[in-house]
Amino acid sequence: MTEPIAYFPRSRPGPVLVRGEGAFLWDQEGRRYTDLGVSHGVGNLGHSPPAVVHAIQRQAAELLYLGTGYDVPVRGEFLERLAGCLPPSLHRIFLSNSGTESVEAAIKFARAATGRPKVVAAMRGFHGRTYGALSATWRKEFREGFEPLVPDFVHVPFNDVPALEAAVDESTALVLLEPVQGEGGVHVADASYLRAARARTEATGALLGFDEVQTGLARTGRMFAFERWGVVPDVLTLAKSLAGGVPIGATVTTEAVRERFHGSHHSTFGGNPLACAAGVAALDVTLREKLWERAERLGAMAQGRLRALPPESVREVRGLGLMIGIELRDRVAPVLERLERQGFLALPAGATVLRLLPPLVIAEDDLRAGLEAVEEAIVHG
Numbered sequence: 001m002t003e004p005i006a007y008f009p010r011s012r013p014g015p016v017l018v019r020g021e022g023a024f025l026w027d028q029e030g031r032r033y034t035d036l037g038v039s040h041g042v043g044n045l046g047h048s049p050p051a052v053v054h055a056i057q058r059q060a061a062e063l064l065y066l067g068t069g070y071d072v073p074v075r076g077e078f079l080e081r082l083a084g085c086l087p088p089s090l091h092r093i094f095l096s097n098s099g100t101e102s103v104e105a106a107i108k109f110a111r112a113a114t115g116r117p118k119v120v121a122a123m124r125g126f127h128g129r130t131y132g133a134l135s136a137t138w139r140k141e142f143r144e145g146f147e148p149l150v151p152d153f154v155h156v157p158f159n160d161v162p163a164l165e166a167a168v169d170e171s172t173a174l175v176l177l178e179p180v181q182g183e184g185g186v187h188v189a190d191a192s193y194l195r196a197a198r199a200r201t202e203a204t205g206a207l208l209g210f211d212e213v214q215t216g217l218a219r220t221g222r223m224f225a226f227e228r229w230g231v232v233p234d235v236l237t238l239a240k241s242l243a244g245g246v247p248i249g250a251t252v253t254t255e256a257v258r259e260r261f262h263g264s265h266h267s268t269f270g271g272n273p274l275a276c277a278a279g280v281a282a283l284d285v286t287l288r289e290k291l292w293e294r295a296e297r298l299g300a301m302a303q304g305r306l307r308a309l310p311p312e313s314v315r316e317v318r319g320l321g322l323m324i325g326i327e328l329r330d331r332v333a334p335v336l337e338r339l340e341r342q343g344f345l346a347l348p349a350g351a352t353v354l355r356l357l358p359p360l361v362i363a364e365d366d367l368r369a370g371l372e373a374v375e376e377a378i379v380h381g
Helices: 050-062 073-084 099-114 131-136 161-167 191-204 255-260 273-288 291-306 333-342 364-380
Strands: 017-021 024-027 032-035 092-096 118-122 153-156 172-177 207-211 235-238 249-253 314-320 323-328 353-356
Touching (some): 032 364, 073 092, 073 273, 092 099, 099 131, 099 172, 099 235, 099 249, 099 255, 118 131, 153 161, 249 255, 273 291, 291 323, 291 364, 323 364, 333 364, 353 364
Parallel strands (some): 172 207
Antiparallel strands (some): 017 024, 092 249, 235 249, 314 323, 323 353
């Protein structure tokens, strides 16, 4: 029998999911699953949010694609919505199609604007899998097989102020950090670390970039995670839930970065009308429902409950808002399998960390049921 054609790389064995609504997914057999993070942070608004679906339908009937050589009203509307969510200094926006593309643009903008080559990123950090973004990504298993990568990237320990200050010098174009390291195990930045990064980049003329591809758009209990510490970057990268499930990326910079930029950068599909219409709808829902407040409240409840798990099973619970990492004393894969059998889907963040990124619209009772399932899967097996 011929092996069926498969997606490359092959997906893990498991249910074939065919439909989603809110915090739930259904497989081919009609079984329902609760999404505790399997949407990889894209599903802040849940699956197939009605406002986004309706916006896509309307826009698809009017204009699917238009290049950036001509204006289209929905693109301007989306840019205004996004800029209105950000500090006044961050109002120059380049649109692309994904998080890794937003990081690639950030690296190019920083090097072109400063005339410098060096990029300083953090150990355990994840920024994407294309060559520039991968060069900023630390984990060996992501980099193996693709080297040599882009030169002049340096990695320093996360939350180590002296190491960061020593690495950032007059040859540094960009310091690129995640306020909360997602793929790297859900490690939260110290306020002192981010403030030191801001001070050191200002002292050396480097740019400070925050990768909020996963932490942005209300996930961490603020619209953007950096708001919690009052440290405003020069460059900000966004994607994932920005358009409610439609592919989009945004690289946001200050006017000073734009003015100093020399060179060319472009994206054929960046800023396409369909993604922008979805983005307007997604931002409207996020703002109207104040989903950051919901993430803060439900996240505090969830983390408080999870921190009561026995230390024989759990080393540490970390996170902000509804971005939670549970570091286990054993491997996470069996826990994920047990959760799946119970009808709950989550993610790893390394070999021993269970990552929870539930939709921000999840009903509190459904979240509590998920937490109960997590407790059962971790403690009782």
